[in-house]
Amino acid sequence: MSLMRAITDRTARVGVIGLGYVGLPLAVTAARRGFPVTGFDVDPGKIDKVMAATSYIDAVSPQAMQEACAKGMDATADFARLSTCQVIVICVPTPLNPQREPDLSYVEKTGHAIAAHIRPGTLVVLESTTWPGTTDEVLGPILGTSGLTLGEEIFLAFSPEREDPGNTAFNTSSIPKVVAGSGQIAGDLVEAFYARVVDRTVRVSTTQTAEAVKITENIFRAVNIALVNELKLVYDAMGIDVWEVIDGAATKPFGFMPFYPGPGLGGHCIPIDPFYLTWKAREFEVPTRFIELAGEINTRMPHHVIDRLRAIVDADSGRGLKGTEILLVGVAYKKNVSDMRESPAMKLMQLLDEAGAKVSYIDPHVPEIPPMREYRQYAARQATDPATLAPGRFAAVLIATDHDAIDYPALLALDCPVIDTRNAITRRGLAMERVVKV
Structure with missing residues (x-):
C-alpha cells in the first residue's frame, strides 16, 4: 500500500x-x-x-x-x-x-x-x-x-x-x-x-496490551517508592537510617532493586498513571487496594515533611512556621533537570505558605517558575540569588531536589537546621551538624 x-x-x-x-x-x-x-x-x-x-x-x-x-x-x-x-x-x-x-x-x-x-x-x-x-x-x-x-x-x-x-x-x-x-x-x-x-x-x-505495559511500568515504580517511603517512617521511629539500609540491601546481586524515599512523587507518570488503572478497574468491579494504598502513602509524604520541619524549627527557635523564612532548595521534580511537572516541591511550597511561612527558593535549573495547570499562583516567581544568602536569615533550609549544581557547603554555612529529604548531604560526605534527614 x-x-x-x-x-x-x-x-x-x-x-x-x-x-x-x-x-x-x-x-x-x-x-x-x-x-x-x-x-x-x-x-x-x-x-x-x-x-x-x-x-x-x-x-x-x-x-x-x-x-x-x-x-x-x-x-x-x-x-x-x-x-x-x-x-x-x-x-x-x-x-x-x-x-x-x-x-x-x-x-x-x-x-x-x-x-x-x-x-x-x-x-x-x-x-x-x-x-x-x-x-x-x-x-x-x-x-x-x-x-x-x-x-x-x-x-x-x-x-x-x-x-x-x-x-x-x-x-x-x-x-x-x-x-x-x-x-x-x-x-x-x-x-x-x-x-x-x-x-x-x-x-x-493489542493497543490495550500496549497501554497496560506503560501503566504497569509506572505502577511498579510507584508501589516500590511507596514501600521505601513507609519504611522511612518506620525506621525513623527506630532511629535507623533508611538510606543506609537501602544502600546495604543494594549490595545483594539478585532479588533486590533499590528505590529511594523522598518528599513526594513528581513527573507526569508516576504520580498520575496508577490512578488511571484504579479508575478503569472500577468498571470491572475489581479492587485495587494495593495500588491505592501506595498512592495514599506517596501523596501524604509532603505533609509528613512539613510536619517534621515544623517540629524541628520549633525545637530550634521556640517558634512555629508562621512568620519564619524558609529556604526551599530545588523545585524541579528530579535532580539536574528543569522539568516541573507534578513536582512535590510545589506542594511543599503551598503547605509552607498555608502555615504562614515566607518561602524563598533556589534552583539552578529553574530561575523562574513556569505556568502550570496547578499552582498557578506561583507562576513567574523568581529564584533567590544564591549570592544573597546569609547566616541568620532563614529558620530552616529544606532540600527538596538534590541538583548537583547546588553549593551544599554554602547551605550548611547558613547556621540553621537543614532538612534533607534526598540524603544529599550524606552522599557528598559533608558534615552532618544541624542536618536532619526527613
Whole structure:
C-alpha cells in the first residue's frame, strides 16, 4: 500500500501534536532519521522557538535541534496542515482532574482536530499514557467522525512514551519502543514507522496490551517508592537510617532493586498513571487496594515533611512556621533537570505558605517558575540569588531536589537546621551538624 511505501522510504510527512517533553524529542528524532516533520502546538512560544531552531527542553541538545530544523522540521498552530501528514502522533497531556480521575480532554480535543482534517491513507498514533482501552474506545470513535473507515482508510495505533528526563544513558532513539495497532495493518504500519525512528521496537498484540505495559511500568515504580517511603517512617521511629539500609540491601546481586524515599512523587507518570488503572478497574468491579494504598502513602509524604520541619524549627527557635523564612532548595521534580511537572516541591511550597511561612527558593535549573495547570499562583516567581544568602536569615533550609549544581557547603554555612529529604548531604560526605534527614 502507498502508506507503507511512504513510511518505508521515509517520504511520509510526520505530524507530532504536542511539542513538550515527549513530542519535541520525538519530532527531532524523526527528523534526524530522515522523515519530513511538522510539529503542532497551541503554545505560540514553542512554535517560535522551533522555527528559530532553539531547544527549550533539556533532552534535546541545541545541536540536535539545529540539525532537525536544517532537515526541514517546522512547527505550526494551524491544525489544517494535518491534512498534509501521513503519520500523526499524539503527545498531549493526560492529567487527573481534581477528583483524581482521568482527564482525557486534551486527547479528545486533539482527536476532533485530527478528524476535521485527516485524509485517507493516514496512520494516527497515540503516545499519551492512559488507561487500557482508550485508543480503541475513545480515540477510535472520534476519528470515525471524519467519515473515513478505521482499518481501511485510516489506521490507529498506540505506542507509549518512555521519556526519562535527565537520564543520560538513554534517549528517544535508544529506548525500546512498544507498539501495537488496532488490527493487523495498523500494527504493521506503526511497527514499520518506529523501526525507522528508534533502534528497537517491541510489538505486542493489542493497543490495550500496549497501554497496560506503560501503566504497569509506572505502577511498579510507584508501589516500590511507596514501600521505601513507609519504611522511612518506620525506621525513623527506630532511629535507623533508611538510606543506609537501602544502600546495604543494594549490595545483594539478585532479588533486590533499590528505590529511594523522598518528599513526594513528581513527573507526569508516576504520580498520575496508577490512578488511571484504579479508575478503569472500577468498571470491572475489581479492587485495587494495593495500588491505592501506595498512592495514599506517596501523596501524604509532603505533609509528613512539613510536619517534621515544623517540629524541628520549633525545637530550634521556640517558634512555629508562621512568620519564619524558609529556604526551599530545588523545585524541579528530579535532580539536574528543569522539568516541573507534578513536582512535590510545589506542594511543599503551598503547605509552607498555608502555615504562614515566607518561602524563598533556589534552583539552578529553574530561575523562574513556569505556568502550570496547578499552582498557578506561583507562576513567574523568581529564584533567590544564591549570592544573597546569609547566616541568620532563614529558620530552616529544606532540600527538596538534590541538583548537583547546588553549593551544599554554602547551605550548611547558613547556621540553621537543614532538612534533607534526598540524603544529599550524606552522599557528598559533608558534615552532618544541624542536618536532619526527613
